Amino acid sequence: MKELALMKGNEAIAEAAIRIGVDAYFGYPITPQSEVLEYLTLQRPEERTGMVILQAESEVAAINMVYGAAGTGKRAMTSSSSPGISLMQEGISYIAGAELPCLIVNVVRGGPGLGTIQPSQADYFQSTKGGGHGDYRLIVLAPASVQEMADYVELGFDLAFKYRNPVLILTDGLIGQMMEKVELPPQKARIEEFDQSWVITGKTPDRERNIITSLNLDPDLQYEHNLKLQEKYRSMNEDVMFERIGCDDAEFLLVAYGSSARICQKVVDIARGRGKKLGLLRPQTLFPFPTDEIARLSRQVKGIMSVELSAGQMVEDVKLAVNGKVPVYHYGMLGGKIHSPEDVLSAVEDKFIGGL
Amino acid sequence: MTEEIIIAGFGGQGVLSMGKILAYSGIMQEQEVSWMPSYGPEMRGGTANVTVILSDDRVSSPVLQSYDTAILLNQQSVDKFESLVKPGGLMIYDPNSITCHPERDDIRIFQVNAAEEAARMKSPITFNMVVLGAYIKVNPVVDLENVIKGLRKSLPERHHHLIPVNEKAIQRGMEIVKAAKLHA
Known part of the structure; x- marks a missing residue:
């Protein structure tokens, strides 16, 4: 049977994250996305699925926790709003450079600076053209309903793992604060078995250690790495x-x-x-x-x-x-x-x- | 059928929860719904409003500049939203504390003495349900039965014993709502 709920967009993201079996959420409160962290905390997902919820000391810490968790092959996510996302840009660039999958949600507010908490789409350039330093791209999803807020959490992780690339859900307070009818995905267990060929945990004696880094001092290697990244970004067109x-x-x-x-x-x-x-x-x-x-x-x-x-x-x-x-x-x-x-x-x- | 509603008043009057119950009622009768609150600086200033849309089709814009129905619960809201009701539309307001009454003659205007009635019922907290009753009497977009189902769905279980009181308040609202005489 379909499970229908009346929910805010922010809550739908949080509930969908628990239901699809996300492993970890690291975040820091900021209007108009605080309901994501609030809802996750109230729901005690550590009891529902074992999902980790952690309120970090800052957005910079949160994105670096995502970086670390993503390196282990787990499904990690964060959410924030414009000024907080700006603080995360260094980490996002590193994650893109290191080719790790994760989900980032930006519930955009009016800027520049601290701006206003009202809805805005002024972070389009930041989201689609890189945002941090270096030639990198995020996959950017733009939900237009509470239903899509819920659906794009799973879609986001699917794409993030398909390309080993960070995915950003770009939304704003209008969709985040609005309540609509939403059909929730069925509850799934967190994935215990997954591809460990690139992750930094689970090294066995019969394989080389994996290295996750965005640092490549040899210009030839960095050049090759960049060509590979650009090829990957071009291939995303099929999605x-x-x-x-x-x-x-x-x-x-x-x-x-x-x-x-x-x-x-x-x-x-x-x-x-x-x-x-x-x-x-x-x-x-x-x-x-x-x-x-x-x-x-x-x-x-x-x-x-x-x-x-x-x-x-x-x-x-x-x-x-x-x-x-x-x-x-x-x-x-x-x-x-x-x-x-x-x-x-x-x-x-x-x-x-x-x-x- | 699409019904576009603005509900506006002071924070604490139950504006947002009335909208939520209305939205739930719409879901109970298999409609598409949206509930868009004011969440910005105006919320911090003591006034609250919510736009609720009930529709048989997919809801397009949750943000509107004109409404089929305005449910207005203080003077500021009457001042702000009277002009935004579509011609032929509906306005319901509580005359309590209103000094400048609405004056348009191209919309239907109804009064519900909800604050007074809720106080008489010794249940001031059900004020918003009296108003809701008035609305669904004048414009039966949702059945009372679906409102009760909606209440059951939107209230946490520990508050379900309050449903009969709320139902009574809705029924009182249906009884006491009356067409407003224009203060020409």
Whole structure:
């Protein structure tokens, strides 16, 4: 039987983590994601599955605990919000360099600096272009509902282990604080048997020791390592995910992810109600980005608008995909303010007027 | 069917929990629901509001600028949300402590003396259930039966003995709700 619950997005992440058998969570409280740590602590998952929950002394400590746990082949995760994620960037770069799997959740708040606790999508660049130092990428998942918050925990770990790469769930307070109906995954035991060929525990006399490091002083080796990483990042394209809403006959296209995509769904509904052929492409992965799909759609539509809760970040990737074939615009709210469907619709009418 | 509702009042009036029970009731009748609270600085300032959407289809934007129904429980909320009710929509408010009453004539406006009634029932804490009763009487988007199921689901088991009191409060709300006379 399906198990339905009414839950906040943050709680859904926490409950899903227990149910899919995550081994460890290390975190530090910060609004608007504190419910993840609160929920995990209240649930006493150490009794349910043996999962370790630890409130670290800081975000820097938390991400380094994830680094250590991931090195043993266990499923480790953390969550934070923008300023805390900034503190973690050194650790994330090391984990990416050392090619370890883990899950990081960023419930974004308005910035820069300490900013505001209100929803924002201003961490797109940080999430998709590296964030820390060095040529590395995270797989970035962008849930747009409480259901996807729950689902992407398991998906995130599957992808993290498939590529041995950190995965980031990029969300914000709108999805994190909102309650929706969610179908929870069945309770699974934590995985006891797993591939130990690369982990730092379990060395047996018949094999060489494994080394986990992001340090490579020999430039030739580091060069080879970087080429391998880039090859891996390119190969991630096979896991690109997106949703097409009203795209089949669309004359104009919105591109939006996460909370902004929810708002844009309503914009599409209103526009369609008025007989205007507006479509929405909703990237579910921001890296890999649905470049090919946007390129395809750009041969069909007359114009594209990227709608984000930022000054215009994803719009750069949309422009790269469109490559000048049709006009690309940006519409967005900044600093924790949320655009309403009516705001977006009037921007759409403004830009695409005549056509719409 | 899609019903977009804003519930607003002071923190402590049970605004968020009323919304939660409404959302649970929607789930009980197999609807899609969303519950989006104010969680930012406004929450710390003593006022609270929540947007609840009940729908037969997938819920699109959980953030809205216009509503089918506004349930408003203090003066600030009446001032802020009266103009955001869709033409033909519904407003329910508690006239207690309201000095500037709503004046629109293109929406249906109802009053429920919920604070007074809850005090008379010697159960001020069920204030929000009196209001909920008024709402589902005027606009039966959810059945009383599903509300009770929703209550059972949203209350922890140790509070289940309070369900009859809440049910009574809902029924009182259904009885005492009345159309507001416009103070023209």
